[in-house]
Amino acid sequence: MKWTFFHKLGSPKWFYDLAERWQFILLGLGLLLLCVGSVWGLFFAPPDYQQGDSFRIIYIHVPTAILAQSCYMMMAAAGLVGLVWKMKISDMFIAAAAPLGAGFTFLALFTGAVWGKPTWGTWWVWDARLTSMLLLLFLYFGVIALRSSVTQVEMRAKASAILVLVGVVNIPIIKYSVEWWNTLHQPATFTLTEKPAMPVEMWLPLLIMVIGIYCLFTGLVFVRVQNEILQREQKTKWVQALVERGGKSR
């Protein structure tokens, strides 16, 4: 196997072109799937026998919560690559993903609170799942704050990579919190190995929402990494030429 792709990935220009080709496909597909999943989940999925219609919040809550954690894992992988191989593009991924992760974590917490009120009778409890998820939000805020306070580029890359890697310990805590501690939060709805305990017309829209939100996220990371590239490589000839064309690759 040739390792050239690994070197290409480290080249900002190569990635800019790749992102240019894929971003609108991913964003379009993501938005389409989210629309289909929402309409299906809101109007066509049958109401839950215990929770009635409030269970429909699941179609936002679960995808945003899954993504909030995947986004963090992606940042951690980028942080590791950045520390070991000193690839400058890996730091751009951390910069691009942190605000998105914060947004999705906020949505997971918000929809969880709104769902908790009619289901548990309270907006918030300090139990393991909710608290560890709140910690994830603070980790995202921490990365964003750290990045805005350090101006020296290499130092900023190193510091945020270390912060992200230290925070990774929180991810298994979120995942297993519902098993390790007694919590109000129910266990996972989906696992990779078992058949869901829901009827198909309930979980299919959920699956569509999950795929949709991954597509949207990937598209948004591409657009935001492109912005980082433009900002940091603005003195290079190819970015200057690109700017003359209004930001289009060719």
Next chain:
Amino acid sequence: MKGAVSLDERGGIVSAFDMGTHGLYVWLSYGVSALVLFFLVLEPFKVRKKMIKDIHAKRIRMEQRQENLNNAP
């Protein structure tokens, strides 16, 4: 299987939007999520537009400065 869109005694498709006592919670969740997602999608494109304008302006400035230096007596 009877979905949420159905004709019931209250009549019509209107019932689909009325999620009983939980309607407020459901619509609040979807509404806030739609707002946040729209912001997350639109923001990077707005940033891009401004960035391209700024980089372009900076280049023009640099070129003009160079020209002034060259034309200086």
